[in-house]
Amino acid sequence: MMFNLFENEELKNEALAEAERLRKELRHHEYLYYVKDAPEITDAEYDRLMVRLREIEAEYPEDVPADSPTQRVGGKVSPEFTEVKHLTPLLSLGNAFSAEELRAFDERVRNGLPAGSSVEYVMEPKIDGLACSLVYENGKLVRAATRGDGVVGENVTANVRTIRAIPLTLTVPEGGEVPELLDVRGEVYMPRHEFMRLNEERAEKGEAEFANPRNAAAGSLRQLDPQVTAKRSLSFFAYNVGNGALEKHSDSLAMLKGYGFKVSENYKVVPDIEAAIKFIEEFDAKRSSLAYDTDGAVIKVNAVYQQRILGATGKDPRWAIAFKFPPEQAETTLEDIVWRVGRTGVLTPTAVLTPVKLSGSVVSRATLHNEDFIREKGICIGDRVIINKAGEIIPEVLRVVEGKRTGEEVPVVIPIECPECGWKVERQGSEAAIRCTNPHCPALGREGLIHFVSRDAMNIEGCGPSVINQLIDSELVRDAADLYSLNKEDLLKLERMGEKSADNLLKAIEASKENELDKLLFGLGIRHVGAKVARILAEEFGTVEKLMAAEHEQLAAIRDIGGKIAESVVTWLSVPSNIDLLERLAKAGLKMEFATRATSEGNPFFGKTLVFTGTLPTLGRAEAQTMAQDVGAKVSGSVSKKTDYVIAGAEAGSKLEKATKLGVTVIDEATFLQMLKE
Numbered sequence: 001m002m003f004n005l006f007e008n009e010e011l012k013n014e015a016l017a018e019a020e021r022l023r024k025e026l027r028h029h030e031y032l033y034y035v036k037d038a039p040e041i042t043d044a045e046y047d048r049l050m051v052r053l054r055e056i057e058a059e060y061p062e063d064v065p066a067d068s069p070t071q072r073v074g075g076k077v078s079p080e081f082t083e084v085k086h087l088t089p090l091l092s093l094g095n096a097f098s099a100e101e102l103r104a105f106d107e108r109v110r111n112g113l114p115a116g117s118s119v120e121y122v123m124e125p126k127i128d129g130l131a132c133s134l135v136y137e138n139g140k141l142v143r144a145a146t147r148g149d150g151v152v153g154e155n156v157t158a159n160v161r162t163i164r165a166i167p168l169t170l171t172v173p174e175g176g177e178v179p180e181l182l183d184v185r186g187e188v189y190m191p192r193h194e195f196m197r198l199n200e201e202r203a204e205k206g207e208a209e210f211a212n213p214r215n216a217a218a219g220s221l222r223q224l225d226p227q228v229t230a231k232r233s234l235s236f237f238a239y240n241v242g243n244g245a246l247e248k249h250s251d252s253l254a255m256l257k258g259y260g261f262k263v264s265e266n267y268k269v270v271p272d273i274e275a276a277i278k279f280i281e282e283f284d285a286k287r288s289s290l291a292y293d294t295d296g297a298v299i300k301v302n303a304v305y306q307q308r309i310l311g312a313t314g315k316d317p318r319w320a321i322a323f324k325f326p327p328e329q330a331e332t333t334l335e336d337i338v339w340r341v342g343r344t345g346v347l348t349p350t351a352v353l354t355p356v357k358l359s360g361s362v363v364s365r366a367t368l369h370n371e372d373f374i375r376e377k378g379i380c381i382g383d384r385v386i387i388n389k390a391g392e393i394i395p396e397v398l399r400v401v402e403g404k405r406t407g408e409e410v411p412v413v414i415p416i417e418c419p420e421c422g423w424k425v426e427r428q429g430s431e432a433a434i435r436c437t438n439p440h441c442p443a444l445g446r447e448g449l450i451h452f453v454s455r456d457a458m459n460i461e462g463c464g465p466s467v468i469n470q471l472i473d474s475e476l477v478r479d480a481a482d483l484y485s486l487n488k489e490d491l492l493k494l495e496r497m498g499e500k501s502a503d504n505l506l507k508a509i510e511a512s513k514e515n516e517l518d519k520l521l522f523g524l525g526i527r528h529v530g531a532k533v534a535r536i537l538a539e540e541f542g543t544v545e546k547l548m549a550a551e552h553e554q555l556a557a558i559r560d561i562g563g564k565i566a567e568s569v570v571t572w573l574s575v576p577s578n579i580d581l582l583e584r585l586a587k588a589g590l591k592m593e594f595a596t597r598a599t600s601e602g603n604p605f606f607g608k609t610l611v612f613t614g615t616l617p618t619l620g621r622a623e624a625q626t627m628a629q630d631v632g633a634k635v636s637g638s639v640s641k642k643t644d645y646v647i648a649g650a651e652a653g654s655k656l657e658k659a660t661k662l663g664v665t666v667i668d669e670a671t672f673l674q675m676l677k678e
């Protein structure tokens with residue numbers, strides 16, 4: 001009895017120590033991925049570490065710390081946001097629109113300081129998101145609030161905890177002190193690619209799209225259900241410190257960086273206002289290439305004692321100002337509207353415009369999103385319209401210039417038939433989207449093929465939309481499998497297809513056969529199966545046959561899959577023409593497997609249960625476990641009759657004893673490494 005108690009205690013300690021190591025490792029990888037943008041492990045590897053940590057935490061739920069990476073999404077759905085009084089007000093910023101106004105600001109600053117003071121400025125991008133205050137007590141995030149009216153904001157702690165660029169615990173360098181109180185201010189924002197992805201997804205579902213990344217960020221943060229926020233991939237740039245600032249603002253920024261925050265890589269300390277103006281010019285030239293939206297630059301007095309002397313007028317500090325770039329807009333004529341059918345049958349209206357220059361490029365098309373958008377804006381054909389770059393990427397019709405109407409404008413006719421196949425279109429329930437009802441609409445095939453060859457799917461270079469269109473029009477290709485029976489002669493019949501391009505295209509088609517299963521699954525365009533879900537399915541099942549044999553419940557039980565996706569996969573895989581397509585793809589020589597699993601089946605650890613104990617001479621515990629899981633082994637925390645192998649290192653304790661008692665095979669690290677290769 002005594003022995004058992006002791007053994008349990010030891011097991012527990014070992015498990016808790018492992019959990020802590022995993023947390024450290026996961027935090028490190030989150031930092032590399034979300035803050036540094038430089039991941040060192042794959043998503044699958046990250047997921048495995050997470051699964052292992054969840055396993056241990058499920059066994060010892062009373063020992064799960066609030067800042068564990070598993071605890072990011074744990075908050076409950078609340079009926080409303082509570083109010084929070086900020087420790088010190090969150091100020092806003094005055095605006096400047098020209099170099100002259102910036103020089104006037106500099107003069108006001110110098111006039112407000114003792115004569116002869118030299119003033120250094122810090123220049124930062126003005127991120128287009130929403131301001132947030134994050135309060136850390138003894139290094140732990142205890143509260144997050146939106147700006148609100150500057151004095152009182154909304155408590156959004158549960159939602160902010162889901163943002164992985166925000167540390168739940170500050171990283172304090174060894175020997176450094178954990179600050180008792182730190183109030184970090186910054187901008188919650190949505191990266192551009194995420195904004196585009198989200199809008200695409202919403203359009204597919206027939207939901208209203210967000211007008212720009214700022215609205216999308218605000219809409220995602222102000223969600224009563226943190227689970228929704230968690231799915232939106234928000235990020236955060238820290239740009240100010242409320243309580244706990246250092247003597248210079250630039251030092252505070254460096255300190256924030258050290259604590260594990262994302263600080264804009266584009267900030268700069270400048271010696272005077274002329275250098276500040278130069279920074280703005282240089283920044284304007286590069287801001288369109290950033291991964292996030294900016295609407296200006298912020299100029300701040302660097303010395304905090306000077307900031308104190310200057311103070312604030314109302315809500316705006318006298319020591320900082322925002323330089324706003326002019327909105328990128330242009331006026332042109334809307335000549336026509338074309339309705340394009342997407343790969344899920346949704347009809348999207350696009351405005352055909354008289355070409356006009358907008359932020360450095362000539363624009364002749366703009367998105368109109370859906371029928372509701374056209375009605376809300378009261379758009380007619382022939383209207384003069386103002387266009388801008390929503391999210392600074394895709395042009396969008398902002399409004400109609402009603403004063404310029406001539407009476408010749410023609411109201412927009414919403415199609416009742418599919419422009420591709422003539423079938424009836426319909427609007428389902430409250431959906432904003434109209435869809436073609438023909439399951440065999442040629443647009444589905446064409447758009448599906450464009451998706452199949454796209455970069456994140458099968459990545460067949462040299463096979464752009466115009467090649468696909470020609471292949472379909474010339475009846476050389478009907479579906480994805482036909483691509484694999486193309487020959488050079490066929491390709492040479494296409495317009496602008498020379499010998500060399502034809503050779504290259506054939507090579508690219510051939511090479512795509514070697515793609516892993518996840519690329520193929522994504523490329524098939526199964527509804528709700530995005531790149532990430534495809535990867536999960538490929539990892540989970542390893543081969544197409546196994547996926548085809550999976551039942552709804554089995555699929556729905558997989559993390560991140562759920563009922564809706566499971567339903568969609570099962571349905572897709574039960575359609576005879578889809579099964580036929582998969583068979584023809586297999587026959588064409590596509591790999592149809594996921595390598596790590598496929599090559600693992602012959603491995604001695606495949607499907608076996610392993611337990612690690614003691615300190616291994618070269619491998620870290622998590623590393624060794626990942627390697628085992630990579631070849632299809634299950635890793636467990638305790639030894640039982642079901643254990644197949646115990647891998648024991650130095651100072652292995654009770655687990656080793658138990659293994660010996662139960663007659664479980666015990667191996668050392670060298671043997672483990674050797675067997676992994678088999």
Ligand code: IVH
Pocket residue numbers: 090091092093124125126127128129130131147187239240298317320322
């Ligand atoms: S400093 C006292 N720095 O702009 C200074 N604000 O128009 C307060 N913003 O409410 C703000 N990027 O949401 C600062 N680098 C930056 C910023 C920034 C974006 C936002 C912030 C603020 C708004 C004022």
